[in-house]
Amino acid sequence: MSRIELKHIDKFYGSNHVLRDINLTIEDGDFMTLLGPSGCGKTTTLRVVSGLEKPQNGTMTIDGVEMINADDAYYAEPSKRGLNLVFQSYALWPHMTVYDNIAFGLKIQKMSKAEIDRRVMDSLRMMRIDMYKDRYPTELSGGQQQRVAIARAVASSPKLLLLDEPLSNLDAKLRIDMRAELQRLHKELGTTIIYVTHDQTEALTMSTKIALFKAGELNQVATPTELYNNPIDLEAADFIGNPRINLLDGKAEVINGQLVVKSDLGGHTFPAEHLTSEEFPKSGEFDCVLAIRPEQIAISTQPVEGAIPVTIYANQPAGSETITTLKAGTDEFLAKDIGQIRYDLDQKVWAIIDQDKINIYNKETTRLIKRAV
């Protein structure tokens, strides 16, 4: 268990500036996910924390102990940081059995034979792979190798567990199983976890907090709920959520402290307390973008007070959910219903939108100016 504090971390590869002034605090016991598209610096951040990369700027402390101080060119060795890492490729040593893979680090710490045996078997049992202890990694399936890699990482009881896209090499079904497994692991060990992924579902389902990266910078750090409900800018809004969020152009103006928005969906007025401190013109009309999650749009076949008349453009019932494309004026947007619901194409229906759930973005700065509540 530990608290990690990264301050002003900069990392260059040659003249390539891959991490830009990263400031991140990870509280004790957090399941922190570093999320972002590939090449955004999330794995580099993880490697900086682990000690495999040396940043050129910044400091890092774990539980108040200085681990990195770039000004003094001080970098604690990876093994002195009390952490362990699960690699994307698992990095299991192919010439050692499962047992030896896990025992290797413990032997280096000069633990007694009995203690090593106890720890290895405990972690194997926890990952439910104790029957494979004498096999070699190549004799295991991908999912089993994954479990060995995790067992190896937790056997040394690290205060901090780092996971680098651990599920990306697994098939879809195994991934769901392992997500549950990792959630249990976090609960049982109580360890602080830093988890790198580009998969938003993994991030949203397991984390207690998500750090969203954008081109080497931290874009937003928030709980999964907050990140999903109020993405800080258009890029974040577009990245999070499946099916993707509906973005519609509109015009906004501040009138009497309230935000009045006009679009193909009609007019909306938002109270001042829902507005953020981001910058937007306080007088005069300006371009804005409305963002609505597909599940916030309900469809009624009967006219409803305040609903918007639309036509059905496409209808995709897929078992547990139905995605429907609606058309209002020139704008198309998606609606999501639970269960199987069928509409005729070009049928006239009414879309019911809870205006409290709408996010408004300033088109010029792309930042969030009205929160969903």
Added chain:
Amino acid sequence: MSKNGLPRKPLTKRRLKNLILNVLKNPFNMVVLVSLIILFCLIIIPLLTMISSTFTLAQGELRRVQGHVGDFTLYYWKYILASTMSGAVLWGPLKNSFICGFFTVLVSVPLGSVLAWLMIRTDIPGKKILGLLVTVPYMIPSWTKALAWLAMFRNSTSGANGFLAGMGIPIPDWLAYGPIAIVLCMSMHYYAFSYIMVSGALRSINSELEEMGEIQGASKAQILRHITLPLILPSVLSATVMTISKSIGTYGVPANLGNRIGYYTLATKMRNFIDQGPQAVGYAMSIVLVLLAAVIIFSNQRIVGVRKSYATVSGKGGRATLMPLGKAKKPLMAFLMVFLFLAMVVPFFVLIMETFQITTGAGYGLDNLTLYNWIGKSGQIAKYTNYEGIFRNPKFFSAFWNTIRLTLIGSIITAICGQFLGYISSRGRGKWYGDLTEQMVFVPYLMSGIAFSTMYFSMFSRPHFGGLMPSLYGTFTLIVLTSVVKHFPFASKSGTANMLSISVELEEAADIAGASFWKRMSSIIVPLAKNGFISGFMLTFISIAKELDLVIIMMTPSTQTMSYLAFTYSQEGYNQMSDAVSVCVLVFILVCYTVANRFGADLNKSM
């Protein structure tokens, strides 16, 4: 801090202390540093020493040149480049080298390419056995081919008749010795380059590319002309360049076939100067050889470059559909058979038979057969020799022991160094020390065996740096050292490939687990590198066992190897003895190859 550039930090005391500690605490840095220093001493300094000795006046020239020993002089360069002698010393041999190289390419590249195409892309029968036979010539050292040629074509010019002359067929000198003999012998050796490279390229071409052409309506000839040929062209060019640079630097073949009639190439002429002085002239010629090789190889990289090397780069081949040869199958098969028969079976049959003959070229009648050359006692046959049969000759056993000793020690050291260098270049990819290592290691590749050993000869014939680098002249150590460093390029290439196959993450995982550098080496890298190490070792072993060019200059009576013994016997006219020794070398090498194949070593990588 600037927005784009690296931050500049004030150098505080603590920062300095940590910076130094960071370097010192990581043994990898020390390993790199030591390796770079050693490479510098073994490659760069000898090169500089050799260059400087061509500008330094030596004892032998004092009567011709004014000055003192050690003075700067342009005498040697003037001597080979612009004196009345330069025609005979440099330009003549250089012309001969080029002629031999050119015609060797002309014969061997088409031959190897066609063979490769037949073997990879057509349905010619008996591929397994043919494929093995076609690569056998490369396993055999080129100088034994020259001996086999002599056994066939020798005439009275050099004393004893060969097989054909003995049958009463008059063999003119121009056929028995000189350029034609040299070109044919080298072609029989170097066609394997083209064969191996082109077959690699052909294998990597997805036959879907050709099938697409077929769907578009192209005929077989059009497909070959417009799709297949352009794709393998880079490999053909590379093979051409390798063949020409290798054949220009070859010593054994032109020495055996040319010296007797005064036909010299640059390589053979150079050795004369090293032996008889002035040595600096020999060094200067060796520099010419190195420059030639460098120009050829770099121009190849320029022309072929990365852009056009698609066929060799993309290793992944798809399904290969074979081209039916139809009616041409039988004639082509016959052609292959005749070729292999003439190129391999006949010469070696004659070579082996000659070891049993009393008089060469006098037929295989019982009255002319003897075991004398193998196990005879001196005086048994008074006719021509005062040597005992090779199995009674202590010289042979000493040479045998030297060969084993040299190959074993040399290849073990080379393979270990290769893995180490490979580790540094693979982990240092794109970093200055990795690139520097790779470049330094590449230098011996530019030099033919004879040029390289000349360099070492000049370096170690006297002590340097006040005895810090001792004189190794005439020692076995020098021969081992020369063999080791000359094989660095190949060994480190195989080491790099080996190390690249070991993911860095495996090491990082151990690093995080708390394993020190040496612990990581011993428990992760070494066990995983074992197989690659063994195959690298076997290939180096064979390559050193074959070697004649590289060690010939260094030989003293106590350090002779079998290759050298065969060569001296041949030069002295003891043809049967020479043949017997080379048969022993052949058996030794073939045994090694069989063992190497057991260990899964790939012959094709031994170039």
